[in-house]
Amino acid sequence: MHIHRTYRAKILNHSQVERMLDLHGWSASKLWNVANYHSRQVWDETGEIPDDSDLKRELKGHDNYKGLHSQSSQRVLEVLAEAFNSWYGKRKNDSRANPPGYRKKNYYDDNGNRVHEEHPRSTVTWKQKGICHDSKHNHVRLSKGANHKDHPRDWDYILVEYETRPEVTVENLQQVRAVYDKSKGRWELHLVCKHEVETPDAPGTETAGVDLGICNFAAVAYSTEEADLYPGNRLKQDGYYFPKEIAKCDDSGGKEATRLHAKWSERRTHFFHSLAKHIVERCIEQGVGRINIGKLNGVREDENGESKNWGKHGNLDLHGWAFDRFTKILTYKANVEGIEVVEVSERDTSKTCCVCGRADKGQRVERGLYVCEECDAAFNADVNGAENIRLDFNQSNSESAPDLGGDRSTGWLAQPGVYLHDLSHGFSPREQVVNCKP
Ligand SMILES: [Zn+2]
Numbered sequence: 483m484h485i486h487r488t489y490r491a492k493i494l495n496h497s498q499v500e501r502m503l504d505l506h507g508w509s510a511s512k513l514w515n516v517a518n519y520h521s522r523q524v525w526d527e528t529g530e531i532p533d534d535s536d537l538k539r540e541l542k543g544h545d546n547y548k549g550l551h552s553q554s555s556q557r558v559l560e561v562l563a564e565a566f567n568s569w570y571g572k573r574k575n576d577s578r579a580n581p582p583g584y585r586k587k588n589y590y591d592d593n594g595n596r597v598h599e600e601h602p603r604s605t606v607t608w609k610q611k612g613i614c615h616d617s618k619h620n621h622v623r624l625s626k627g628a629n630h631k632d633h634p635r636d637w638d639y640i641l642v643e644y645e646t647r648p649e650v651t652v653e654n655l656q657q658v659r660a661v662y663d664k665s666k667g668r669w670e671l672h673l674v675c676k677h678e679v680e681t682p683d684a685p686g687t688e689t690a691g692v693d694l695g696i697c698n699f700a701a702v703a704y705s706t707e708e709a710d711l712y713p714g715n716r717l718k719q720d721g722y723y724f725p726k727e728i729a730k731c732d733d734s735g736g737k738e739a740t741r742l743h744a745k746w747s748e749r750r751t752h753f754f755h756s757l758a759k760h761i762v763e764r765c766i767e768q769g770v771g772r773i774n775i776g777k778l779n780g781v782r783e784d785e786n787g788e789s790k791n792w793g794k795h796g797n798l799d800l801h802g803w804a805f806d807r808f809t810k811i812l813t814y815k816a817n818v819e820g821i822e823v824v825e826v827s828e829r830d831t832s833k834t835c836c837v838c839g840r841a842d843k844g845q846r847v848e849r850g851l852y853v854c855e856e857c858d859a860a861f862n863a864d865v866n867g868a869e870n871i872r873l874d875f876n877q878s879n880s881e882s883a884p885d886l887g888g889d890r891s892t893g894w895l896a897q898p899g900v901y902l903h904d905l906s907h908g909f910s911p912r913e914q915v916v917n918c919k920p
Pocket of ligand 1: 835836837838839840854855856857858
């Protein structure tokens with residue numbers, strides 16, 4: 483199994499490489515701005531946002547593309563396309579959401595003074611083809627963009643001497659990021675290394691099912707007839723609070739707006755990480771070796787059963803984006819414990835009764851309850867979805883209703899444990915069930 487670790491490194495020959503790194507940081511900003519302008523134009527004309535491969539094709543011949551090594555330029559365009567997709571999703575719920583900004587804004591120094599800078603020093607990423615690493619001498623050679631090789635006799639690379647913390651060994655270098663630290667007025671390197679680690683034994687052979695949703699961000703069903711709910715109200719509250727505060731800022735690219743954006747994103751990331759950690763801990767307790775998680779499709783259904791097709795960006799609406807991000811974090815944390823994470827179809831998982839397998843019109847979902855007339859019972863709707871995903875009935879039983887045994891208890895389906903998130907303590911249990919009010 484491979485894991486990636488990022489190490490920060492100080493640049494020892496800073497005065498020798500500073501000018502060249504500045505030039506590359508500015509080139510990254512210029513390319514960002516050109517691609518941003520292009521994306522907005524396409525959006526205005528067609529209502530579609532170009533994805534990263536569109537951008538690469540369009541800008542490949544552009545002069546600013548040659549300011550960086552080709553893989554570094556590609557990375558700038560990938561980050562921009564991702565930022566546009568994230569905005570595209572957010573604007574569905576929040577008309578004030580701003581598309582990614584241009585990188586030519588003023589910034590504020592430590593004393594709060596506005597400093598004008600035409601092109602800020604953007605982070606520059608080098609991937610493998612642009613890196614030559616000498617681990618013995620702590621040197622790394624980073625390929626220059628063609629535009630910065632003024633003379634034919636110029637070096638093709640920037641030779642950086644770095645220093646990490648003494649206990650760190652830099653091996654299998656995959657990626658190097660040059661990041662400008664404004665407060666220190668210096669560049670530093672972030673070195674991403676691939677490590678081979680032994681795959682641990684799974685905690686057991688049981689399967690858990692995870693259903694991601696909006697009211698309850700996650701519902702988890704275990705084979706031990708236990709279920710957990712993780713309400714997403716903290717994410718929702720932030721989703722109201724931050725856009726409102728950001729809208730109050732005079733300058734949407736100013737210091738305060740930037741700080742709020744960063745804070746919001748940090749809180750979201752924190753939520754995802756502590757949720758994934760909590761689920762993995764519960765899976766270890768429950769002897770789980772495999773987590774089934776609902777796989778999102780490009781076309782999803784809204785409450786009226788109408789499919790929302792947002793073209794090729796369909797699965798990148800706000801929630802889709804958040805679910806993708808969370809699924810990646812969960813997969814990473816589970817794999818470290820030897821638990822595999824498998825994306826399974828979530829087709830009909832919310833419509834089908836997980837006890838009797840019936841999926842006809844008799845069933846209905848009200849106030850977070852799934853009511854089955856066949857079983858004459860009401861379950862928590864999200865737990866029902868999670869249990870169907872755990873059973874993966876789309877895979878195991880395509881023709882007949884699943885035979886789940888007539889004497890299964892159903893009480894646990896109505897009484898899941900509820901865990902609420904707290905910024906300082908992570909998730910802790912709450913006794914009563916929270917239902918989603920429409
Ligand atoms: Zn039923």
